[in-house]
Structure formats: structure tokens, C-alpha cells
Amino acid sequence: MSIDAISRIRRFNRAVTAEVGALDTSFLGRGRPLGSARVLNAIGHGRGEVGAIRDYLGLDSGLLSRLLRGLEEEGLVVTLPHPGDARRRVAALTEAGRREFSAYEALSNDRAGDLLARFPKGEELLRAMDLVATALGRDRIAIEEADPRSDAALHCLTRYYAELDRRFSAGFDVTLSRDPQAADMRRPRGVFLIAVSDGMPVGCAGLKGSGGEVAEIKRLWVCPSARGLGVARRLMAAAEAAARDLAITTLRLDANSALTEALALYRRTGWIEIERFNDDPYPDFFFEKRL
Known part of the structure; x- marks a missing residue:
């Protein structure tokens, strides 16, 4: 240094x-x-x-x-x-x-x-504070199950949808997406996971189940201040652990080519590319993982 x-x-x-x-x-x-x-x-x-x-x-x-x-x-x-x-x-x-x-x-x-x-640039100051606080508290970031309709979950999902709208070339409209029902991401069908840093939600992932042996990973998101700290990998590992606990044997997910970080994570952690399995207009990559 x-x-x-x-x-x-x-x-x-x-x-x-x-x-x-x-x-x-x-x-x-x-x-x-x-x-x-x-x-x-x-x-x-x-x-x-x-x-x-x-x-x-x-x-x-x-x-x-x-x-x-x-x-x-x-x-x-x-x-x-x-x-x-x-x-x-x-x-x-x-x-x-x-x-x-x-x-x-x-x-x-x-x-x-x-x-x-x-301070004349309040939002810039807050972003810098978020980055520092999350980095210093990285060892205390917890992964917790939450109701997908809770305030913390909605905070994450709202920011996730806004980021997709910025990053997708044609924008993002959640009403056109295969948005899972809340009941599909609650036990005994699935779970909704939140990464929490000292009380603040900084990431999320949903396990969307149907009661059978196949389920999907949905809505993986990590806020910019927590990226690079392994939070997405931890969320995915927790979702896989929850799937095993629910006797789910096969996981699937879809992704858009604009989400290069997510695609790299999936490929590094054993996900295999497969043919399209839904009619959602946004994804152009499809993956599967056997547990």
C-alpha cells in the first residue's frame, strides 16, 4: 500500500x-x-x-x-x-x-x-457511506429468510427492477416479466432470501418453487455498495441449501446478456446452459443445476 x-x-x-x-x-x-x-x-x-x-x-x-x-x-x-x-x-x-x-x-x-x-452532494455522500459501511462490516453480513412482501424485500426488488430498466437496452417492465407470486417464494414451496448489513438490506434472491422437484432462482440482486464482497455467491449457496431442504433436486434460472456479472457467477459455480424453458421476453440465457 x-x-x-x-x-x-x-x-x-x-x-x-x-x-x-x-x-x-x-x-x-x-x-x-x-x-x-x-x-x-x-x-x-x-x-x-x-x-x-x-x-x-x-x-x-x-x-x-x-x-x-x-x-x-x-x-x-x-x-x-x-x-x-x-x-x-x-x-x-x-x-x-x-x-x-x-x-x-x-x-x-x-x-x-x-x-x-x-454537504451539497447528499446522494454522493450517502453512496460513499454505504460503500464504506458495507466494506467494513462485510464479515457481519447475514443471509436471512424473509417474506417477499416485506418492506426489506420490496426495497431490494424495487432497486433491482430500476437497475434492470437502466441496463436493458429496451428498458424493463416487470408487468411483462414472469414475476413469481409471493406464495411461490415462501415455504413450503420456496424461500426469499435477503442479505442484511447492520440492519440494511443489501441484496436478495428468490427460490421459486411449485411443490415439485424443480424450482427456479429468481431476482438475484446485490446493491452496488456490496458488490465484490461475495454476497451474490452466498445468496446463491443459501438458495441451493434451502432447495435441498425442500427436497428440490433441479434448479433453473434465466438471465439477460446485459447482466455479465451474473452470467460469470453462474458459469463459475456449476450451472449448465440449457434451451429456453419459458416465454419471458427479457432473458436470452437459460441455465440448470442438478443438486
């Missing part, structure tokens, strides 16, 4: 540290440092199991214990044995903790709005 690259990274680190108040003894003026505020935030967003909080924040057990103890002494958090396993512990916000969590949320939202207001 060049000296220039190192200098730019260190400059970026200093800027972020200053912007988020990482060195402040009173983060956002609430009387406690950033570490304690992040633990409170994690619990407020539903990460109650102490081991899950530790993994999410990347803290060692000793430091997390001290931070939790401090929040308990303030009357903001209680920790209790896990109802299903007494060896594990669960943290929960008290009423005072919920008020403090809400105060942090409001202040953080205001600070984010102020930052965007100061």
Missing part, C-alpha cells in the same frame, strides 16, 4: 472519529461515553442476548460486562437469566432506559440531518 493511500485512510479515520464524537466523554451530551451509548442502542434495537451484543459490537466479555454494569447502576438496563438457558443472560431496557434510547435516537437523527444539510 502506498504512503498516499495510508495517509488518506488515516485522514478518513480522524474525520469519522471527530464527527461521531468517539473521544467525547459525554456522547451527544447525554453524560456517558460512546461505548455505553452503543450498548444501550444495541439493546434498544432488539439485541438482548448478551452474547449477541458482544458479537455485534465486537467487544470482549470483560469490557461488555463493565459497560452493562454501568448502565445497570444508572437504572437504564436490567440483566436476567435467559428463559430457555440459565447459562446465558439477556439484557433489557428499563422504562428510564427506553426514554434514554429514544433521546439518543432523536439526537442521532438530528445530527445525521445536519451533516447532509452541510
Whole structure:
């Protein structure tokens, strides 16, 4: 790595540290440092199991214990044995903790709005932030099953359709495509998978089943900020695993020649080109894979 690259990274680190108040003894003026505020935030967003909080924040057990103890002494958090396993512990916000969590949320939202207001190219800034946050959190990107009608799924599908419209020479109209019904991408027929980076959906893939031994992979998409991190490969592997679990033995998919990255992925991962198997107007490549 060049000296220039190192200098730019260190400059970026200093800027972020200053912007988020990482060195402040009173983060956002609430009387406690950033570490304690992040633990409170994690619990407020539903990460109650102490081991899950530790993994999410990347803290060692000793430091997390001290931070939790401090929040308990303030009357903001209680920790209790896990109802299903007494060896594990669960943290929960008290009423005072919920008020403090809400105060942090409001202040953080205001600070984010102020930052965007100061910068004349807001969308460019957000795209850069997405890229950095996804790259730094690549090891924490999770593949989860979701309802294809959920907000997260629709977020991915809307962006996927918009990208197809930009990349296809004649545009893309989903009403002309063989768009699968939601029930075909839910168990026991299929699944819909979402790649999630710290709560944000960054990719998706659908397994469209009919109840038989043959199913299709549909709607594989990864947002630009998460490309090159192996997310598409992980989504495809998860779809294949779900297909095996549903006793599906043959997978098929179609693709358009404009999607060169997807075509390269399919060929690298054992998909075989076959004859056309549907009358969808958009694809010009067709593949199959035996499980």
C-alpha cells in the first residue's frame, strides 16, 4: 500500500472519529461515553442476548460486562437469566432506559440531518457511506429468510427492477416479466432470501418453487455498495441449501446478456446452459443445476 493511500485512510479515520464524537466523554451530551451509548442502542434495537451484543459490537466479555454494569447502576438496563438457558443472560431496557434510547435516537437523527444539510452532494455522500459501511462490516453480513412482501424485500426488488430498466437496452417492465407470486417464494414451496448489513438490506434472491422437484432462482440482486464482497455467491449457496431442504433436486434460472456479472457467477459455480424453458421476453440465457 502506498504512503498516499495510508495517509488518506488515516485522514478518513480522524474525520469519522471527530464527527461521531468517539473521544467525547459525554456522547451527544447525554453524560456517558460512546461505548455505553452503543450498548444501550444495541439493546434498544432488539439485541438482548448478551452474547449477541458482544458479537455485534465486537467487544470482549470483560469490557461488555463493565459497560452493562454501568448502565445497570444508572437504572437504564436490567440483566436476567435467559428463559430457555440459565447459562446465558439477556439484557433489557428499563422504562428510564427506553426514554434514554429514544433521546439518543432523536439526537442521532438530528445530527445525521445536519451533516447532509452541510454537504451539497447528499446522494454522493450517502453512496460513499454505504460503500464504506458495507466494506467494513462485510464479515457481519447475514443471509436471512424473509417474506417477499416485506418492506426489506420490496426495497431490494424495487432497486433491482430500476437497475434492470437502466441496463436493458429496451428498458424493463416487470408487468411483462414472469414475476413469481409471493406464495411461490415462501415455504413450503420456496424461500426469499435477503442479505442484511447492520440492519440494511443489501441484496436478495428468490427460490421459486411449485411443490415439485424443480424450482427456479429468481431476482438475484446485490446493491452496488456490496458488490465484490461475495454476497451474490452466498445468496446463491443459501438458495441451493434451502432447495435441498425442500427436497428440490433441479434448479433453473434465466438471465439477460446485459447482466455479465451474473452470467460469470453462474458459469463459475456449476450451472449448465440449457434451451429456453419459458416465454419471458427479457432473458436470452437459460441455465440448470442438478443438486
